[in-house]
Amino acid sequence: MPDALIVGATGMIGRAVIAHSGSAPLVIVARREVDGLASHHKQIVAPSERWADIIAAEKPAVLISCLGTTIRQAGSQAAFRAVDHDLVLAAARGARAGGTPHMIAVSSVGAAAKSGNFYLRIKGETEDDLAALGFERLDLLRPGLLRGDRPGPQRLGEGLATIAAPLTDALLHGSFRRYRSISGDTVAAAIARLAGQGGPGVHIHENDAIRALAD
DSSP: OOSEEEEOTTSHHHHHHHHHTTTSOEEEEESSOOTTOOTTSEEEEOOGGGHHHHHHHHOOSEEEEOOOOOHHHHSSHHHHHIIIIIIHHHHHHHHHHTTOOEEEEEOOTTOOTTOSSHHHHHHHHHHHHHHTTOOSEEEEEOOSSEESOOSSSOOHHHHHHHHHHHHHHHHOOGGGGGGSOEEHHHHHHHHHHHTTOOOOEEEEEOHHHHHHHHO
16 A cells, blocks of 8 residues: 555544555544554544645545545534535545545445435535546445444444345345445455556446455
8 A cells, every 4th residue: 555644544444444554554634543553654633624734734645535424423414514525525625735646535335416315415426526626546435335343333224224234135136236235344455455556537436346356
């Protein structure tokens, strides 16, 4: 993994990305400390309002965003948008100001700016706005339902969906395979692989492509 900076490192995928980084040093920018970090990583704890300036000053080769919440956790649609759109874009703009050529961002299956679903609409708007920033390479990961141990309070709806995942996954075939569940560790492994890839353009990775990258 090249010189990379990660935001959203306190969540399930972010922690797994750190684990997959091996001996490669990462810069982690977060609002609170990430416990158990190896000594070769650099951690910067700061309010999110300062992230853009910090990221610009760090000048990473790759910005990795694993930021994401839910409307229930955020407390309102406005608070959700402030994280999943505004904070992601602020971090991205900071990276562009520092000359970062490559960004990797975790989005969601079904993301579309014209979606009638608020969650998916915000994810789609975020994708479109990231693409407009002009990164030399932009990788957007659109996983299905994420499986794995999440830090913090359990999400009831996701917990029930995860229990039902073996049955529902078996019913999803063809173009619907992209809605199958996928482990957060698999997504993280794909991110680690993508961080070392070159080539320009905007690249969208759904479940099958994410698994292929992880393998």
